[in-house]
Amino acid sequence: MPRRIAAEFLGTFWLVFAGCGSAVLAAAFLNPAGLDLGIGFLGVALAFGLTVLTMAYAVGHVSGGHFNPAVTVGLAAAGQFRWRDAPAYIVTQVVAAIAGAGVLFVIASGRPAFDAVESGFATNGYGDRSPGGYSLLAALITEVVMTAVFLFVILGATDTRAPRGFAPLAIGLGLTLIHLVSIPVTNTSVNPARSLGPALFAGGGALGQLWLFLVAPVAGALIAGFTYGGLLGQNEPSAPLESATLA
Numbered sequence: 445m446p447r448r449i450a451a452e453f454l455g456t457f458w459l460v461f462a463g464c465g466s467a468v469l470a471a472a473f474l475n476p477a478g479l480d481l482g483i484g485f486l487g488v489a490l491a492f493g494l495t496v497l498t499m500a501y502a503v504g505h506v507s508g509g510h511f512n513p514a515v516t517v518g519l520a521a522a523g524q525f526r527w528r529d530a531p532a533y534i535v536t537q538v539v540a541a542i543a544g545a546g547v548l549f550v551i552a553s554g555r556p557a558f559d560a561v562e563s564g565f566a567t568n569g570y571g572d573r574s575p576g577g578y579s580l581l582a583a584l585i586t587e588v589v590m591t592a593v594f595l596f597v598i599l600g601a602t603d604t605r606a607p608r609g610f611a612p613l614a615i616g617l618g619l620t621l622i623h624l625v626s627i628p629v630t631n632t633s634v635n636p637a638r639s640l641g642p643a644l645f646a647g648g649g650a651l652g653q654l655w656l657f658l659v660a661p662v663a664g665a666l667i668a669g670f671t672y673g674g675l676l677g678q679n680e681p682s683a684p685l686e687s688a689t690l691a
Contacts, residue, residue, distance in 0.1 A: 451507035451534055453540040455499035459492070459511050460544030462579065464566035466550050467631075468492035470511050489623030492632070497616025504612060512635040513537050514661035518595040521669025522678070537637040545641030560646045567617070567642045567650035567655075568633045568657045576628035583630045584660050590622045591634040591664030599672045633657040 472482040483491070502511040508525070510516045513534040519525035522562045550567070552558050570583035578586075584614070600606060601614035619634075633639040639657035642651040672678060 448507040449536050451503035452536045455503055455511040456537045456540035457544040458499050459495040460541045460638050462495045463492040464642055465548050467566040481691050485627050489620050492623050493616040493620030496619050497612050500612035514591050514639055514665040517662055518665030518669040521666050522672050536552050541637035541641030549645045561648055565642045566638045567646045568655050570630045573649050578629045586626050587630045587660035588664040589662040592668040594634050595665050595668030632663050673682040
């Protein structure tokens with residue numbers, strides 16, 4: 445367990461620090477000549493996907509590569525993770541997310557004009573805190589559906605019937621796609637720890653809306669976890685090739 449906890453800490457720290465760091469430090473950037481060198485929504489989406497992909501390959505073989513309380517809960521609901529181990533994972537993920545956001549805050553504060561409250565510090569939100577001004581209902585549906593789909597991708601990619609060795613690619617690219625769709629709506633959470641860490645440093649409205657990004661991802665993960673086996677079967681022998689092809 446200590447090694448698994450260390451792996452979860454490293455993975456979650458990297459996800460929050462590098463993923464949110466891409467949004468805080470690099471999403472919009474003007475060089476001294478006024479040239480826009482920012483990476484924009486596309487770059488941020490890719491950064492989040494790459495954090496999961498790289499750490500899934502680096503430490504996923506140690507802990508399973510959850511890096512997200514919703515993933516831990518969803519895998520437990522699907523019978524792929526022991527409920528008794530979930531609290532240790534979740535506490536570690538939350539602590540790592542706060543640490544990652546803390547390091548990012550120190551770096552971002554090195555710029556004189558930086559203000560975590562005014563900039564939003566890569567926090568999630570709805571209404572006037574949504575990048576596109578989307579409503580609470582839109583944000584709720586987005587986070588539930590996106591997290592459920594994310595768990596379906598994780599469960600499917602790690603199923604014994606799936607091609608071996610490619611799960612991190614599917615999961616990382618899945619998270620990238622989720623961000624491409626939902627950054628304008630909520631700034632994309634699908635991860636309670638990722639939402640909590642930056643919100644503690646941004647304060648104010650970010651903390652006031654934090655409840656949605658703690659509840660909705662867990663709800664989506666539970667939906668996927670409890671339904672995956674019934675819909676698609678789980679860890680069953682692969683079908684023979686001839687029966688899987690169309691006549």
